[in-house]
Amino acid sequence: MAKWIRWWGLGIFAVVxxxxxxxxxxxxxxxxxxxxxxxxxxAVGAKVQVDAADLSLFPAGLTLTRLQVTDPKxxxxxxxxxxxxxxxxxxxxxxxxxVIVEEMLLEGVRLSTPRTSSGATRDVSPQEKESGxxxxxxxxxxxPDVKKILEQEDLETxxxxxxxxxxxxxxxETWEARLKDLPGKSQLAQYKERVKNLKKAKKGGVEGIxxxxxxxxxxxxxxxxxxxxxxxxxxxxxxxxxxLRTRFEQIKTAPQRDIQHLKAKYNLSPQGLANMxxxxxxxxxxxxxxxxxxxxxxxxxxxxxxxxxxxxxGGPDVQKPLRGKGVDVHFKEAHPxxxxxxxxxxxxxxxxxxDLAGMVHNITTDQPTLGQPTTFTFSGDQxxxxxxxxxxxxxxxxxxxxxxxQLTVQAKxxxxxxxxxxxxxxxxxxxxxxxxxxxxxxQLQGQALTAHGGAQLRGLQLSAGQEGDTNPLTKALSxxxxxxxxxVLQADVKGTLEHQDVxxxxxxxxxxxxxxxxxxxxxxxKFGAELQSAISAKIAEPMKQLNANMAGFGGMAGDLTERVxxxxxxxxxxxxxSLPTKNLKLPGGLKLPF
Amino acid sequence: MxxxxxxxxxxxxxxxxxxxxxxxxxxxxxxxxxxxxxxHNLVVLLxxxxxxxxxxxxLLGLGVFTGMAFLLDPLFHLIGLAVLTAPALEGLWTxxxxxxxxxxxxxxxxxxxxxxxxxxxxxxxxLLVSNLLIRRYRHHVLAWxxxxxxxxxxxxxxLYETYETLSAWRSG
Numbered sequence: 047m048a049k050w051i052r053w054w055g056l057g058i059f060a061v062v063x064x065x066x067x068x069x070x071x072x073x074x075x076x077x078x079x080x081x082x083x084x085x086x087x088x089a090v091g092a093k094v095q096v097d098a099a100d101l102s103l104f105p106a107g108l109t110l111t112r113l114q115v116t117d118p119k120x121x122x123x124x125x126x127x128x129x130x131x132x133x134x135x136x137x138x139x140x141x142x143x144x145v146i147v148e149e150m151l152l153e154g155v156r157l158s159t160p161r162t163s164s165g166a167t168r169d170v171s172p173q174e175k176e177s178g179x180x181x182x183x184x185x186x187x188x189x190p191d192v193k194k195i196l197e198q199e200d201l202e203t204x205x206x207x208x209x210x211x212x213x214x215x216x217x218x219e220t221w222e223a224r225l226k227d228l229p230g231k232s233q234l235a236q237y238k239e240r241v242k243n244l245k246k247a248k249k250g251g252v253e254g255i256x257x258x259x260x261x262x263x264x265x266x267x268x269x270x271x272x273x274x275x276x277x278x279x280x281x282x283x284x285x286x287x288x289x290l291r292t293r294f295e296q297i298k299t300a301p302q303r304d305i306q307h308l309k310a311k312y313n314l315s316p317q318g319l320a321n322m323x324x325x326x327x328x329x330x331x332x333x334x335x336x337x338x339x340x341x342x343x344x345x346x347x348x349x350x351x352x353x354x355x356x357x358x359x360g361g362p363d364v365q366k367p368l369r370g371k372g373v374d375v376h377f378k379e380a381h382p383x384x385x386x387x388x389x390x391x392x393x394x395x396x397x398x399x400x401d402l403a404g405m406v407h408n409i410t411t412d413q414p415t416l417g418q419p420t421t422f423t424f425s426g427d428q429x430x431x432x433x434x435x436x437x438x439x440x441x442x443x444x445x446x447x448x449x450x451x452q453l454t455v456q457a458k459x460x461x462x463x464x465x466x467x468x469x470x471x472x473x474x475x476x477x478x479x480x481x482x483x484x485x486x487x488x489q490l491q492g493q494a495l496t497a498h499g500g501a502q503l504r505g506l507q508l509s510a511g512q513e514g515d516t517n518p519l520t521k522a523l524s525x526x527x528x529x530x531x532x533x534v535l536q537a538d539v540k541g542t543l544e545h546q547d548v549x550x551x552x553x554x555x556x557x558x559x560x561x562x563x564x565x566x567x568x569x570x571x572k573f574g575a576e577l578q579s580a581i582s583a584k585i586a587e588p589m590k591q592l593n594a595n596m597a598g599f600g601g602m603a604g605d606l607t608e609r610v611x612x613x614x615x616x617x618x619x620x621x622x623x624s625l626p627t628k629n630l631k632l633p634g635g636l637k638l639p640f
Numbered sequence: 641m642x643x644x645x646x647x648x649x650x651x652x653x654x655x656x657x658x659x660x661x662x663x664x665x666x667x668x669x670x671x672x673x674x675x676x677x678x679x680h681n682l683v684v685l686l687x688x689x690x691x692x693x694x695x696x697x698x699l700l701g702l703g704v705f706t707g708m709a710f711l712l713d714p715l716f717h718l719i720g721l722a723v724l725t726a727p728a729l730e731g732l733w734t735x736x737x738x739x740x741x742x743x744x745x746x747x748x749x750x751x752x753x754x755x756x757x758x759x760x761x762x763x764x765x766x767l768l769v770s771n772l773l774i775r776r777y778r779h780h781v782l783a784w785x786x787x788x789x790x791x792x793x794x795x796x797x798x799l800y801e802t803y804e805t806l807s808a809w810r811s812g
Contacts, residue, residue, distance in 0.1 A: 055689035062685060142743040372717050372751030375724040377737040 075099045078108065090125075090344070092116035093165035106137035116165025117158070124161055129154025139383065147388040150409075155395040192576045195308060196584060202307075203300035203581060207588045210293050214595045217286055221602050228279055229272040230609060237272075237616045240265050244620075262620065269617045273610060280606040287599045294596060297589070301581040305574050312573070323535065323552040326467045326475060331537050332548045335497070339543040342451075342490075384412035393424070400429030404437075413443045433459025448492065455486040462503065473511055473520045475527060480506040488539070495546060497539035504532040519562050526561030530554065643802055656694055658774035659767075664688070664697035666767045671698075672705025673712065674755040679745040712758070713751060720754025 079099035086094025097112035110131040117125035130153045136146035244261055391406040404424030410416050419442035427434045439453040460482045468475040480503050488497035511524030535552040671684045688698050709716075724733060736742040746752050785791050794800050 050692050051690060052692050053690065055691070059686050059689035062689070063682070138740060141740045143746075372713075372720060372749045372754070375721070375733075375748045375750065377730070377734040377748065380738050 074101050079110075082110070082113075086115065087167060090115055090118060092118040092121060092167055095165075103137075106135040106140060108133050108135060114159075114161070114165070116161065118166075121164040121166035122161050124159045124165070125157065127154075127156045127159040128152050129156075133388070143385070144383055145386045146383060148390065150388045150391040152391060152393040155393055157395070157397065192573075192580045195312075195577075196580055199304075199308065201300075201304045201581065201584075203297060203304050203585055204588070206293070206297045206300050207585060207592060210290065210297065211588070211592060211595065213293075214290055214592070217290065218595075218598060218602075221283060221286075221599075224279060225602065225605060228276060228606075228609065229613065233272060234609075234612050234616060237265070237269055237613075237620075241616065241620050265620060266617065269613055269620070273613045273617065276606060276610045276613060280603075280610060283599075283603065283606060287596075287603070290599075291596065294592060297585075297592075301578060301585070304581060305577045308577060309570050309573060322558050323550045323554050324548075326554075327535070327537070327550045327552075328548050331499070331539070331550060332546065335539050335546050335548065338488075339495075339546070343543060382415050384410040384415045386411045387416060395424070397426075397429075399431045400426055402426040402429075402435070414446065417444055419444055431461040431463075432457055435460075449490070450492075451490040453486070453488040456484070458483045460484065462506075472517070473523060475508065475510045478507040478509055480504065490543070493542045495539065495541055495543060497537075499535075499537040499539075501535040501537075502532070503535060506531050506533060519565060522562045522565060523558055526557050527554075530557060658771050658778075660692055661694045661697045661774055662767050662770040663691065664694040665701040665770050666763050667693060668698045668701025669705050669762065669766060670756070670759040672702045672707075673709045673716075673759045675746075675752055676706070678752060679741070680756065709755065712755070716754030716758060717750045718754065719757055720750030720752065723753055723757055724748060724750060 075098070078101050079096040082096050082099065083094050093114075093116045095112075095114045095116075096110050098110070100109045100111075102108075108131075111129075113126075113128040113131055114124045115126045117123045131150065132153075133147040133150040136144075136148065139146040244265065388409040389407065391409060393402075393404040393406060395402040395404065402424050403426065404422060406420065406422040408416060408418050408420045410420065413419060419440050421440050423436070423438045425434070425436040426432075429435065435455075435457045437453070437455050439451070441451045443449045443451075462477050462480040462482055465477040466474075467477055482501050482503040484499065484501035486497065486499040488495070490496075508527050508530055510527040511520050515521050515524065533552050533554055535550065535554075537551075538549045539546050540549075541547050667684050667688050671681045674681065687693070688695065723729065733748065736747060747756075
């Protein structure tokens with residue numbers, strides 16, 4: 047046995063193990079920093095950098111110095127920069143390849159800090175910065191040249207007249223042709239002749255009477271058929287004419303529709319003033335919502351974690367293979383824990399307006415396993431420019447299919463300074479000074495986003511318009527705006543993270559409408575009257591022609607009526623005057639059909 | 641490099657027991673085929689140190705088997721996955737999964753498990769076959785190799801000179 051054992055080998059093993067330990071100890075910090083940078087860069091889509099990492103074993107802990115997370119959209123800016131991250135690790139779970147942090151301390155968190163070098167990992171397409179450079183759709187105060195408008199515009203009234211004119215012409219031609227085909231004077235003369243002949247050919251006795259009856263019946267049927275045909279044509283004709291008449295009547299109301307359309311088109315409607323809050327603030331609020339949605343989308347995969355995407359049916363859980371790395375097969379754990387969990391995080395955020403202190407609970411990549419949502423609260427008092435601010439939220443992805451996230455933000459005494467509301471050339475608006483109290487509640491249930499924000503702005507100093515402005519409307523609006531000292535604002539956001547509808551309302555709308563609404567209304571009325579008169583003049587002759595054309599149908603109607611009457615007369619004379627059929631008794635109780 | 645090769649040649653042609661060389665190769669097979677930074681390789685290293693195993697054979701084998709491992713990874717993955725997902729073994733793996741040491745061993749990875757099963761399975765066959773081959777080499781091929789022109793040239797080389805020096809130190 048001794049031949050096979052070399053005890054001094056234990057010493058060699060100890061030396062080798064010590065060398066390996068030293069190598070690990072010397073390089074582990076760099077390795078940890080590298081791993082964090084790699085994983086972070088992959089997740090964010092831009093460089094994540096750590097100046098230094100310090101891993102301690104007894105007790106297990108990790109300290110990161112100056113963690114920088116580049117803003118993927120602005121590679122020369124860090125979205126977040128943290129001076130120091132310190133965390134205590136659960137050593138036993140670390141051996142089980144689980145990063146469980148009981149408490150983490152984030153100190154010196156700063157947002158939007160400049161970088162010395164670009165943090166881009168891929169080409170960043172230059173994005174247009176949303177700066178409020180939009181044009182306000184203000185009502186116009188110049189009455190457009192009505193004559194010119196009528197030359198250029200395709201008026202519905204004229205279009206309807208032309209169509210009706212063509213249709214009347216078509217109908218006339220059709221009915222002229224039909225009248226030729228319908229029973230007329232020549233047929234009537236033939237029937238009269240046949241009646242006359244019947245009278246002449248009277249025979250005596252039963253045979254003669256029966257023969258005469260048969261001929262009378264045949265003639266009666268022929269005349270009745272003609273009358274039915276004439277009556278049918280008359281009915282159809284009357285319906286067609288009624289329809290044309292209805293259209294003719296409708297044309298009389300078309301000028302009003304044209305006037306409304308032209309008023310809206312040439313901005314002579316006060317409706318634009320009814321939604322000025324939306325115009326001034328909707329874009330800015332929409333931009334904030336989109337930015338928030340973008341960051342949320344980035345964080346979402348980490349909230350739900352890998353396990354959320356797989357079914358948990360109790361059997362071994364095989365994860366997607368990585369080339370050359372094999373796959374990890376996971377088995378049921380007696381006390382399941384996520385692979386990554388930070389139970390409590392204390393955060394100190396250094397903003398330009400002061401320090402915010404916050405607490406985040408249960409940061410994990412696997413809420414379903416933990417069974418608890420991520421919650422956070424941040425607050426700050428007596429900050430520069432805001433009296434107090436608080437932020438609370440819950441990110442609940444415990445059941446990924448029924449995720450429910452909530453956020454509440456409250457700010458009191460927020461100082462608003464030099465806020466450009468409109469850079470419109472015609473009517474620039476800026477908020478020079480003011481104070482605001484605001485509350486925002488946002489909720490995301492699955493894909494459905496709803497948010498409501500309310501703000502009470504007071505002590506406002508607004509500047510609007512340009513010096514030497516001659517436009518009476520913008521002058522009136524500017525005067526109204528500069529008189530505003532307080533505003534109550536409501537904003538609602540509905541939709542999904544991809545597409546949101548922002549609705550903003552405030553008493554600003556009412557104030558502006560009061561200030562300029564009457565002015566715009568008067569102008570619109572004047573424009574309407576001018577248009578009415580011009581359109582009436584333009585369509586007077588075509589309408590006269592239409593009327594005359596419609597009157598032409600009267601002759602046709604009379605003709606049809608006369609034909610029916612004449613055929614009826616022939617039939618009547620046949621039955622009542624020409625044949626003595628009254629009280630005639632036929633053998634076998636037979637009766638004549640008249 | 642020359643020294644290592646020389647040492648290997650010396651080991652192969654020395655009086656060293658063929659069993660010690662074979663055992664070194666077999667330990668190298670486990671350490672080389674399985675991921676190097678695994679807990680079980682610490683045990684292998686301990687065994688290599690305290691058993692009278694031929695270290696040069698172990699080191700040479702380690703290089704060769706590590707290279708082979710890259711080619712055999714797909715096979716290891718298939719074996720490992722089959723073993724880890726076998727319903728009959730689920731209870732065993734689940735109980736091992738609760739242990740910190742086994743989790744540290746990373747046994748639930750298909751390549752770790754596959755390569756470990758593969759190398760342990762081949763341990764004794766390789767031990768016996770390599771033992772037999774070394775004996776046959778020494779008995780039948782060594783004398784013929786000594787006479788070949790290549791060997792003559794080799795003997796005149798610096799490598800052989802180093803080898804001779806090492807041998808002299810050992811015998812001295």
